[in-house]
Amino acid sequence: MELSITQVPIWVSSLFIISFSTIPLYLIANAVKLAYKNDGDKVNSSINKKIFIFYWSYFTIIALVSLTGFFEKNVLPPRIIAFSAIPLFLFYLFYIQKTKWFKFVFKHIKLEQLILIHLFRFVGLFFFLAYFYNSIPKEFAYIGGTGDILTAILAIPVMIALRKRLSFARQLVWVWNIIGLLDILSVLTTATILTRFAIENNESGVQQFGTFPFSWIPAFAPATIIFLHLLVFRKLKEWNK
Numbered sequence: 001m002e003l004s005i006t007q008v009p010i011w012v013s014s015l016f017i018i019s020f021s022t023i024p025l026y027l028i029a030n031a032v033k034l035a036y037k038n039d040g041d042k043v044n045s046s047i048n049k050k051i052f053i054f055y056w057s058y059f060t061i062i063a064l065v066s067l068t069g070f071f072e073k074n075v076l077p078p079r080i081i082a083f084s085a086i087p088l089f090l091f092y093l094f095y096i097q098k099t100k101w102f103k104f105v106f107k108h109i110k111l112e113q114l115i116l117i118h119l120f121r122f123v124g125l126f127f128f129l130a131y132f133y134n135s136i137p138k139e140f141a142y143i144g145g146t147g148d149i150l151t152a153i154l155a156i157p158v159m160i161a162l163r164k165r166l167s168f169a170r171q172l173v174w175v176w177n178i179i180g181l182l183d184i185l186s187v188l189t190t191a192t193i194l195t196r197f198a199i200e201n202n203e204s205g206v207q208q209f210g211t212f213p214f215s216w217i218p219a220f221a222p223a224t225i226i227f228l229h230l231l232v233f234r235k236l237k238e239w240n241k
Contacts, residue, residue: 004069004211008133016126017213024120024220025055031117032101035109047101055220058088062219063212071210074198078191080210080218089223111173111235112162117228118155118180123217124148135208143190147183154179170239173232181229184222191218 006013029048062084065071071080096102127145130136158176161169191206198205209218 003067004072005067006130006208006211006214007135008130008208012126012129012133013213016123016216020123020213020216020220021056021059024117024123024224025052027117027120028055031109031113032105034113035105035107038108038110038113059216059220062215066210066212066215069211071215072207073210074195074205074207076192076195076199078195078210078218080215081188081222084219085223088220089227092223092227106231106234110162111232111239112159114228114231114235115155115159115162115173115176118225119152121148121152121155121180121221121225123221124152126214126217130208130214135214136206137194140187140190140194140206144187147186151176151180151183170236173236177229177232177236181226184225184229188222 029051032047032051065083071078071083073079124145124147127136127141127148131138131141131145154176158169158172161172166172191209194205197203198207208214
């Protein structure tokens with residue numbers, strides 16, 4: 001059986017695997033650690049270990065399924081969304097949010113520390129690399145790559161404004177959060193449109209994002225990013241009160 005592997009040079013795939021399997025997880029685990037420090041408590045190291053173990057296990061399952069070609073087929077809704085992104089998002093909403101450790105973390109984490117996690121969206125660089133090697137359509141690369149990188153860049157001045165307690169910091173967070181949320185929604189919409197077009201015209205569309213290792217992006221990023229933006233909205237709501 002031929003393995004379903006992303007058609008880019010090995011160095012691109014290797015760089016992606018190393019960066020994507022470490023940076024987002026470190027930022028998430030670090031946010032948990034900071035929340036405990038904010039309360040003056042020592043972080044429970046087992047929680048951070050469980051975060052890494054969970055995501056590495058999740059990535060391993062996605063990788064194994066991706067290699068079979070299951071996610072590569074052009075269908076609507078995309079299998080990578082239906083069988084990975086949506087279940088992960090529901091897991092966040094209906095399990096993670098109800099755990100005691102998460103409630104503690106959310107209560108004590110600062111808004112800028114929550115926004116810090118979004119720096120992993122510099123992963124948008126790989127959209128352009130995939131396009132450079134003719135693996136995805138230009139429209140998808142420009143919308144997905146530009147939006148993610150822009151959101152990550154804008155997160156920096158937003159965090160600075162929060163730390164310096166500038167008078168317009170809250171309004172800045174609102175604008176940034178809406179931009180970031182619209183970005184991920186536009187990526188999902190574009191992927192759906194291109195997949196429909198690919199099915200009708202027998203083209204590849206965004207199939208490469210259903211192959212290993214790029215399948216990690218749609219399997220992890222949409223659910224995680226949307227969930228994080230919802231948490232920012234919750235923090236802003238508390239701020240208003």
